[in-house]
Amino acid sequence: MENTFKALVIEQENEGLNLEVKEMEPSDLPDDDVLIKVKYSGINYKDGLAAHPDGKIVNQYPFIPGIDLAGEVVLSKDERYKKGDAVIVTSYELGVSHFGGYSEYASVPSEWIVPLPAGLTLRESMILGTAGFTAALSIQRLEENGLNPERGSVLVTGATGGVGSIAIALLKKKGYHVVASTGKLSEEAYLHQLGADEVIDREAVYNGTLKNLSKQKWAGAIDPVGGEPLASLLSQIKYRGSVAVSGLTAGVKVPTTVFPFILRGVSLLGIDSVYCPMEERKNVWERLSTDLKPNRLNDFIFKEVTLEALPELLPSVLKSHHRGRILVNIDD
Template identity: 55%
Template structure:
């Protein structure tokens, strides 16, 4: 195959690092069962890390970053899919050890491919993307551990980010009372539109005296922040509550004790969107197209649409915390 296409390529050696828009051919892509003409991708924090020399995300070079893509199949050697099918590929090893979504073409293993669920467009699927999938998986896991709206309020940390924004609106749709933690004073109206009932400053989500137990407040928490924010959450969960932890924007280290777990029976749920089974992944995506789909507010979550040419600046911006909601990458 010799058809040419454009892609953003990151490369690194002992002495050099580069992030460049290149013209490639299909022969440059890694093996896979399914060829996709990519229509949309999205910018995630992990993609930002892939675009830096010290990100420690990319496993081999050269690499096309982009852990999300949505598009149309143009060739398939997997009997489950045919030419013309609209599909999603999100997370797995995309953009980390296998060339990803910042490309007009992608070739991937069939086991990574999710048929676009009825109720979602290709663009909507990337407004959600891995961030929305992570938020939905967080809710799914907490509900599997007994969370219901009647149990009490759920707090979302880092609420203006991709995971946070999508989690707020999904929880609101499900009937939960939603509290938001954010360090952005200018984002309060945005969070209210998404469905927030209460907004707390980042500074209030702390436990400076390192007390193992504080007053019980939350039945659940969606936490893409980690760090000392997680320490606060563990000390303030209601009995039997759950914290769904999916990120480390606040740092990888946190302090706690066994007391929240053995005296309040709380659950700390690790959310890893890359290694879940295909069946579970499809189950969560089906929820994103039905009871968790943020009706009427998806466009409000989009901060901007960027092209491949504009993508390097977008990758830099997300690492600086300059993103509200989602940045889409328009490829078609």
């Protein structure tokens, strides 16, 4: 390992935060089981929160954010991992209360590590990242609850975001009829390119009026949006259908009734990618390298950036000005 390395550091500055790429020393990192030379990371909603003074993600400064990373093992106290092993780390406390992936080196507990599946490269794993893992976990939970292509159409809300865009491609790969809901109809061609069979305006799902029950439209749904749109969506799910919810961009309150659940047998499945058990986590990543792997992963990349671009870019993430994924090339 080099005597110094680069990392994006967030520090408190008066009432705000200062983001700067700085030279760090190995002793600045946590003393954990495995030291990783980071090759790639990605940008997620939580990373945007970490860069915001009111984000309520980071509690102690200075801090290195980044909730995703993929790279190669440099040193290991755990005999399961050897120098040169390709690995993925997402979720747990990475980039939240533990120094994260926006760094040329990261030191992490071995219990957080997933060996890179044979069907993925390090770069591909971070094109997918937490967003892809969440989308795949959503599909797995929906299928475990009875969803299959014969049941009918599957709705994806927040379709141009990281989870939504990848979910479209994964569902299409498995033969589902996919309906994409978005507030950005200007991106209709992009969503069809990913695999959406239909693209609808988000107001077709929620127009500001909530009903106890509405016309049954979809066999299942992947929802990274939450809030009142989720309440409206639940009223439109077909008998014994399911909704996998993983986000809250529309808010945390879901003003629904019991009617979809007791009259139509609808299931609301909570998707937690953070503390997903390791056995299931490895299985989902294996599926992302095999039966769920999208055919054209590069289609998800909105842009590829280096560490030096992050101080300006991260604060804009919460404003949703981009589509798909932003890949961070740490090793460039």
